[in-house]
Amino acid sequence: MADPFEVRMRFTSQLQHLNASVNSSQKAAHYALKYRDMDEDLHSCILEQLERNSMNNRANIMYFIEHLCDMAQRENHIEFVRMMQRDILRVVDAVAPSDGSGAANVKVVRRVLAGLQQKSILLPDTVLEIEAGLAERDTGARAGNALSPVSPNPKATLQHSESTSSLKVNGVGFTRLDKRQVEQRIEEDRERHKRLRESIWAVGIEGEGEFERLWEDGGDCGEDERVMGVEDGEERAVAGEV
Amino acid sequence: MNAYSPPYRQGSYPPQQSPQAQYYPNGQQSPYGGSQQMQPGYQNQPFRGGHSGYRGGHYGQPPDRRFSGSGPPPQPYGPTPTRGRGGHFQNLQWTANSASRGRGDSNQGNSAPHMQNSPPPQTVPSQANDDDDDDNPFRPSKDLQVEDEIAKEASMPPPRQNSDSSSKVSFAFKAKPAAPTLAKSPPDLTQRMKEPPKKENLLENMNVKAPSRPAENHAGHDRRDDRRERDYRDDRRDNRDYRDHRRGDYRDDRRPGRDQKRDRMRERSPEIIKEKKIMTRIKARPTLTTEFNQSTSVYYRKPGNESVVGSGTYGKVFKAIHVYTKNLAALKKIRMDGEKDGFPVTAVREIKLLQSLKHENVVALQEVMVEHNDCFMVFEYLSHDLTGLLNHPTFKLEHAHKKHLGRQLFEGLNYLHRRGVLHRDIKAANILVSSTGQLKLADFGLARFFAKRGKPDYTNRVITIWYRSPELLLGETQYGPAVDIWSAACVMVEIFTRHAIFPGDGGEINQLDKIYNVLGTPTRGEWPGLVDMAWFELLRPTERKPNTFVEKYQERLTPDAFELLQAMFMYDPSKRPTAGDVLEHPYFMTEEPAPRQAIELKDLEGDWHEFESKALRKENERKNQEARRAVRLEEHEREKAKRRASGSTTAERESKRLRPNSSHGEVGSK
Numbered sequence: 001m002a003d004p005f006e007v008r009m010r011f012t013s014q015l016q017h018l019n020a021s022v023n024s025s026q027k028a029a030h031y032a033l034k035y036r037d038m039d040e041d042l043h044s045c046i047l048e049q050l051e052r053n054s055m056n057n058r059a060n061i062m063y064f065i066e067h068l069c070d071m072a073q074r075e076n077h078i079e080f081v082r083m084m085q086r087d088i089l090r091v092v093d094a095v096a097p098s099d100g101s102g103a104a105n106v107k108v109v110r111r112v113l114a115g116l117q118q119k120s121i122l123l124p125d126t127v128l129e130i131e132a133g134l135a136e137r138d139t140g141a142r143a144g145n146a147l148s149p150v151s152p153n154p155k156a157t158l159q160h161s162e163s164t165s166s167l168k169v170n171g172v173g174f175t176r177l178d179k180r181q182v183e184q185r186i187e188e189d190r191e192r193h194k195r196l197r198e199s200i201w202a203v204g205i206e207g208e209g210e211f212e213r214l215w216e217d218g219g220d221c222g223e224d225e226r227v228m229g230v231e232d233g234e235e236r237a238v239a240g241e242v
Numbered sequence: 243m244n245a246y247s248p249p250y251r252q253g254s255y256p257p258q259q260s261p262q263a264q265y266y267p268n269g270q271q272s273p274y275g276g277s278q279q280m281q282p283g284y285q286n287q288p289f290r291g292g293h294s295g296y297r298g299g300h301y302g303q304p305p306d307r308r309f310s311g312s313g314p315p316p317q318p319y320g321p322t323p324t325r326g327r328g329g330h331f332q333n334l335q336w337t338a339n340s341a342s343r344g345r346g347d348s349n350q351g352n353s354a355p356h357m358q359n360s361p362p363p364q365t366v367p368s369q370a371n372d373d374d375d376d377d378n379p380f381r382p383s384k385d386l387q388v389e390d391e392i393a394k395e396a397s398m399p400p401p402r403q404n405s406d407s408s409s410k411v412s413f414a415f416k417a418k419p420a421a422p423t424l425a426k427s428p429p430d431l432t433q434r435m436k437e438p439p440k441k442e443n444l445l446e447n448m449n450v451k452a453p454s455r456p457a458e459n460h461a462g463h464d465r466r467d468d469r470r471e472r473d474y475r476d477d478r479r480d481n482r483d484y485r486d487h488r489r490g491d492y493r494d495d496r497r498p499g500r501d502q503k504r505d506r507m508r509e510r511s512p513e514i515i516k517e518k519k520i521m522t523r524i525k526a527r528p529t530l531t532t533e534f535n536q537s538t539s540v541y542y543r544k545p546g547n548e549s550v551v552g553s554g555t556y557g558k559v560f561k562a563i564h565v566y567t568k569n570l571a572a573l574k575k576i577r578m579d580g581e582k583d584g585f586p587v588t589a590v591r592e593i594k595l596l597q598s599l600k601h602e603n604v605v606a607l608q609e610v611m612v613e614h615n616d617c618f619m620v621f622e623y624l625s626h627d628l629t630g631l632l633n634h635p636t637f638k639l640e641h642a643h644k645k646h647l648g649r650q651l652f653e654g655l656n657y658l659h660r661r662g663v664l665h666r667d668i669k670a671a672n673i674l675v676s677s678t679g680q681l682k683l684a685d686f687g688l689a690r691f692f693a694k695r696g697k698p699d700y701t702n703r704v705i706t707i708w709y710r711s712p713e714l715l716l717g718e719t720q721y722g723p724a725v726d727i728w729s730a731a732c733v734m735v736e737i738f739t740r741h742a743i744f745p746g747d748g749g750e751i752n753q754l755d756k757i758y759n760v761l762g763t764p765t766r767g768e769w770p771g772l773v774d775m776a777w778f779e780l781l782r783p784t785e786r787k788p789n790t791f792v793e794k795y796q797e798r799l800t801p802d803a804f805e806l807l808q809a810m811f812m813y814d815p816s817k818r819p820t821a822g823d824v825l826e827h828p829y830f831m832t833e834e835p836a837p838r839q840a841i842e843l844k845d846l847e848g849d850w851h852e853f854e855s856k857a858l859r860k861e862n863e864r865k866n867q868e869a870r871r872a873v874r875l876e877e878h879e880r881e882k883a884k885r886r887a888s889g890s891t892t893a894e895r896e897s898k899r900l901r902p903n904s905s906h907g908e909v910g911s912k
Contacts (some may be wrong), residue, residue, distance in 0.1 A: 037815065103779040104777070104779035104780040106779065107776060107779075159510070177748070177780065182750075182777075183749060183750070184752055185777075185780055189717065189777070191458055193701065193702075193719060217693045226663075227660060228660070228661065242726075
């Protein structure tokens with residue numbers, strides 16, 4: 001029997017070192033399921049780390065949650081799922097705080113929620129509810145958005161960024177998120193996107209999925225197609241002469 | 243699609259027999275026709291293409307076309323220029339169909355010479371002849387053929403002359419239907435018919451030839467040459483197949499009948515003429531300079547790094563010269579190291595894409611070759627690229643030249659986009675310029691086909707960052723041709739001002755800042771999709787910046803040029819003009835001066851690529867440093883001398899100390 005303290009420590013460390021790879025998420029999920037008898041403890045680890053770590057790490061943990069729930073469901077240990085259902089609001093608040101510091105994570109939350117809903121881990125109603133809250137956060141952020149001159153008073157913008165930076169950046173003050181973090185996030189998003197694209201082409205075995213997709217991609221016949229046709233025709237004509 | 247694999251396979255391991263195999267079926271000229279078709283081994287190779295085009299009928303086609311009723315004797319080798327797409331069928335060596343489009347212009351003239359050349363001029367019955375003999379109804383049986391092949395390989399390093407002629411065809415003049423050359427084509431045909439079908443002859447001839455080969459030319463080479471020979475024939479076929487395939491199957495039905503007739507004709511004719519063999523026409527064998535003669539490759543390149551004209555993550559690009567045709571070529575070596583999964587799929591993609599393109603403003607892929615276990619993409623060679631030209635110490639482009647270059651750039655882009663290709667790496671260094679001022683887009687390593695409709699989803703890590711559009715920098719994965727327009731706009735600015743407009747430090751954050759500094763921070767009003775960008779929040783600017791584009795550039799550009807650039811630098815990708823729109827802009831259409839080709843480039847000495855200009859810059863920097871060091875050293879010495887003069891004791895000490903150092907000093911000063 002493993003020492004509960006050690007399990008906790010190790011799991012915490014895994015959460016802290018999650019990266020964008022599916023691999024690292026799955027490894028941590030495996031670990032959690034391996035010590036499922038300590039599920040409550042481990043769940044509290046997740047919440048704890050969510051509230052403690054950097055924006056990027058929170059995003060990674062959010063993606064990890066999807067893996068964990070998925071795996072727990074498959075292995076018939078729905079305790080993890082149940083606890084997550086219970087605490088989902090807290091999780092969302094931690095990943096994309098309403099103070100705007102997690103604005104960059106809003107899209108992450110949305111994506112994971114959609115995934116959870118698809119896997120019937122969350123009810124559509126719950127997701128809708130959360131979405132509504134997120135939208136508010138999102139628009140809140142937009143109103144104070146430096147990019148938008150629509151914003152009535154520039155001062156709000158400044159204040160807003162200040163609050164952002166004071167939370168995120170250690171004393172550098174009036175800049176946006178820490179450069180290194182931003183770059184890391186960009187890379188991680190790309191990595192995730194790459195994984196996503198690996199399966200993007202797949203269609204269900206039933207129905208006319210493949211046909212539909214081809215049909216969709218085919219597009220209309222437009223000027224370009226006409227020009228290409230003409231080019232082909234010219235070549236054919238030359239060929240015919242030969 | 244297996245369309246991918248074939249080129250490779252073929253290219254790399256040229257099926258030696260393939261030509262024969264192909265040929266047979268071709269017209270069923272061979273008595274063995276029937277059985278031959280069954281021989282999968284041989285036949286298959288050529289078809290590996292997996293191309294649907296190979297549907298049965300195709301064999302008949304080539305002859306069909308060649309002798310088609312239109313009267314004039316077939317111009318045998320005047321394959322119609324097919325769009326490269328056709329190319330992939332066979333040998334990659336051959337691929338070059340694609341190339342054929344671009345070069346089309348020159349072909350007509352060229353094909354003629356070729357025809358004359360290949361057979362007659364050669365000292366010995368050229369290989370072309372041997373190959374031709376494949377056509378011959380009296381061709382020995384399969385087994386013999388094999389022997390033949392072996393013999394060729396073993397006893398004689400195949401015919402160089404041939405390779406010469408054939409390569410001519412293959413590279414230089416992208417086989418093109420040269421209507422005007424018809425008159426000349428007959429020799430070719432007759433030649434073929436006169437062919438001595440006998441193996442012995444061949445062998446003898448070969449033996450005669452053998453000695454002339456470059457020393458190292460061995461199997462590898464030979465194979466290549468042979469292949470080329472074949473290729474060129476294949477090519478014809480390919481093109482047709484391809485066309486055929488495009489046209490649809492309906493032709494299949496009629497083909498057989500016609501073909502047979504024609505075949506019969508063919509069968510007969512050879513017999514008649516055969517006696518008249520022209521083996522005697524001996525022509526001075528082309529002599530090669532010692533350098534060329536010692537070349538292990540048909541593409542001679544200078545030893546060491548001297549021939550490198552480009553280098554990047556993809557590998558290196560070499561300048562080379564075809565030892566027989568003397569045509570220059572750019573060899574792009576495909577990096578294989580670190581490829582665990584075999585031939586890099588990126589290279590496959592690039593090749594496939596290039597094969598589908600043929601436009602005067604798109605660089606032509608002539609062939610793909612395997613040599614010494616390396617794979618090369620062979621391109622036409624252009625002396626300069628935009629970076630090199632713009633950094634040229636003295637050469638200055640005139641307004642009309644700039645406009646002409648710009649127009650060609652957008653002509654090329656327009657072509658790509660219409661054909662559903664995103665280039666995704668437009669930048670000055672990837673834009674080649676010939677010594678006659680012709681511009682061609684190059685480096686399709688990041689290019690891909692895109693869906694004109696539907697929801698695309700691509701990686702956003704594309705395009706050299708200075709030329710990367712804001713939507714890509716903000717994480718968009720569903721983008722389209724507008725990203726190329728942005729890059730092209732950056733290039734235009736560079737053409738006008740010689741400087742990159744957004745020279746960032748290589749990071750996304752700084753790059754966006756560079757853009758904001760000139761164009762101002764974007765607003766939701768001008769770019770409604772802004773807030774939906776994946777990294778919009780992540781990269782949100784901290785302050786609003788005004789647009790300074792007007793003050794920075796209006797003065798330096800003509801009014802229409804300025805207006806055009808402004809349009810292309812729209813934040814909202816959907817608001818940027820398409821390449822077609824750009825070409826119709828008043829800047830190109832009406833504003834003076836009218837575009838004029840920069841033919842003055844022919845007087846420019848040397849080749850100017852980014853690579854060389856970088857090297858030059860480094861060299862200059864090194865010289866400067868050395869000069870500075872020399873000055874410092876001199877001062878140092880002077881000071882020492884002064885000190886020495888001021889007191890003899892110190893001087894003594896100094897000199898003592900100096901002695902052991904002196905050697906260092908000298909080295910340093912050198």
